[in-house]
Amino acid sequence: MTDQTLPHSQHKASDAELSVNASGNNLANSRKVFVKTYGCQMNVYDSQRMADSLAAEGYVTTDSADDADMVLINTCHIREKASEKLYSALGRLRNMKNKRQADGKDLIIGVAGCVAQAEGDEILRRSPTVDLVVGPQTYHRLPQALKQVREGRQVVDTEYAIEDKFEHLPVATREQVRKRGASAFLTVQEGCDKFCTFCVVPYTRGSEVSRSVAQIVSEATKLVQAGVRDLTLLGQNVNGWHGVGDDGREWGLGELLYHLAEIPGIARLRYTTSHPRDMDEMLIKAHGDLDILMPYLHLPVQSGSDRILKAMNRKHKGADYVQLIQRIRAVRPDLALSGDFIVGFPGETDEDFEDTMQLVRDVRYAQAYSFKYSPRPGTPGADLPDHVEESVKDERLQRLQALLSEQQYAFQDSLVGTEMDVLLEKPGRFEGQMIGRSPWLIPVIIDNEQGEVGDIIRVRVISTGTNSLMAEKLA
Ligand code: 5AD
Ligand code: SF4
Numbered sequence: 001m002t003d004q005t006l007p008h009s010q011h012k013a014s015d016a017e018l019s020v021n022a023s024g025n026n027l028a029n030s031r032k033v034f035v036k037t038y039g040c041q042m043n044v045y046d047s048q049r050m051a052d053s054l055a056a057e058g059y060v061t062t063d064s065a066d067d068a069d070m071v072l073i074n075t076c077h078i079r080e081k082a083s084e085k086l087y088s089a090l091g092r093l094r095n096m097k098n099k100r101q102a103d104g105k106d107l108i109i110g111v112a113g114c115v116a117q118a119e120g121d122e123i124l125r126r127s128p129t130v131d132l133v134v135g136p137q138t139y140h141r142l143p144q145a146l147k148q149v150r151e152g153r154q155v156v157d158t159e160y161a162i163e164d165k166f167e168h169l170p171v172a173t174r175e176q177v178r179k180r181g182a183s184a185f186l187t188v189q190e191g192c193d194k195f196c197t198f199c200v201v202p203y204t205r206g207s208e209v210s211r212s213v214a215q216i217v218s219e220a221t222k223l224v225q226a227g228v229r230d231l232t233l234l235g236q237n238v239n240g241w242h243g244v245g246d247d248g249r250e251w252g253l254g255e256l257l258y259h260l261a262e263i264p265g266i267a268r269l270r271y272t273t274s275h276p277r278d279m280d281e282m283l284i285k286a287h288g289d290l291d292i293l294m295p296y297l298h299l300p301v302q303s304g305s306d307r308i309l310k311a312m313n314r315k316h317k318g319a320d321y322v323q324l325i326q327r328i329r330a331v332r333p334d335l336a337l338s339g340d341f342i343v344g345f346p347g348e349t350d351e352d353f354e355d356t357m358q359l360v361r362d363v364r365y366a367q368a369y370s371f372k373y374s375p376r377p378g379t380p381g382a383d384l385p386d387h388v389e390e391s392v393k394d395e396r397l398q399r400l401q402a403l404l405s406e407q408q409y410a411f412q413d414s415l416v417g418t419e420m421d422v423l424l425e426k427p428g429r430f431e432g433q434m435i436g437r438s439p440w441l442i443p444v445i446i447d448n449e450q451g452e453v454g455d456i457i458r459v460r461v462i463s464t465g466t467n468s469l470m471a472e473k474l475a
Helices: 041-055 080-102 114-119 121-126 139-150 174-180 213-225 253-260 281-289 306-311 318-331 350-363 390-415
Strands: 017-019 031-038 059-061 070-075 108-113 132-134 155-157 183-187 230-234 242-244 250-252 268-272 296-298 336-343 367-372 419-427 434-437 443-446 456-464 469-473
Touching: 031 041, 031 080, 041 059, 041 070, 041 108, 041 139, 041 174, 041 183, 041 230, 070 080, 070 114, 080 108, 108 114, 108 139, 114 121, 121 132, 121 155, 132 139, 139 155, 174 213, 183 213, 213 230, 213 242, 213 253, 230 253, 250 253, 253 268, 253 281, 281 318, 306 350, 318 350, 336 350, 336 390, 350 390, 367 390, 390 456, 419 443, 443 456
Parallel strands: 031 059, 031 070, 070 108, 108 132, 132 155, 183 230, 230 268, 296 336, 336 367, 443 469
Antiparallel strands: 017 031, 242 250, 419 434, 419 456, 434 443, 456 469
């Protein structure tokens, strides 16, 4: 595996394979849908909303394609490897559908997400067994599209909707929220206007759109009332969020966080993913003022070289980023950082790469994601001269990942002996064991039953595992 894949990132990206869990609601006559999710947390959230929308049509979710009447693949287009996953999954589903049809049954195959948006009809051309292609802006029209499929048509619906999809998507029921646990995502912003030269997002997800304060507060309140305690606000460029606040003034993400912190029962807030250019004063201040804003920030820098940052159109220098981190750490000293890095962007020299290594040493990450540059058709980066050889990218990635792993373990080791609050999330592998979530997202294993899912308990860390902490409850 070349991409670094560590748990809990917004950008487990190409390697993440998450499925919307079975509802456990095995009504004999209801139809079943299996939703397979690739990519970022935005896709996880979208998959849940699609499942909610299909629930209104009588579908219950299932964990496996084998007993599903419909399989919906929510795709990621960020790197070539991520897109390819769709076609290998479709190959397997085609065989399954053929077998079903030989037995006089059927299987509806749907493709959603960023590959659906980018490739549209091309998906039907390459895989004629697909029934339905829906883009990320049209999920609220899924029931109508499905009706057409049942009438025997193949449907491609990737036209950007004029209407606000969120207004038309049904909100999860209390029961659905409970099943998903005490942590939840809430999309507050979609799309991106930054046009980093390596990135497809501005083309697949379109320009930036912020949801209204009223919509966000209403959804957040419903989630919290249904038992959610740890809420992550999502957006491709989440700190670009803005909207008119209760006081009639234009708010940024900082003001929104202060406002959401007032919801009774909310225990933890997070947001991801941010651009360094959009970290404004109010947002930095919120990190100092709001205890419930968790001391963990995913703030990608991509490269430490000013030359490469310029070629990437990031619009800041390496030193600006390091200073920004210092300012946030000044108000929140326990802040742990996560980031994304790309090695082998066109024109990257050994010296440029060394600048990235130096930035990593200066910042010290608690964990991070690093990728080899993957040219994406239609993005300016793909047309740049001086593409870096694969073997050089491999070597750089290895060196960077070794440094990032070292920093990750150093961070985890630094927590041994400390006390922290842990949100209990699910039972562990062994009888009585519970798994919880630390403020820094690292899973915490507690050996004896110490409360219920959704409780926040105080623990002391005893030791570390590869990607987890072992802890005991404090009296
Ligand atoms: N090649 C490699 N990595 C990429 N990313 C985005 N586009 C590309 C690409 N073309 C990475 C960036 C981004 C993360 C989601 O994926 O690091 O922050
Ligand atoms: Fe892509 Fe850059 Fe926008 Fe992030 S900020 S989604 S990397 S264009």
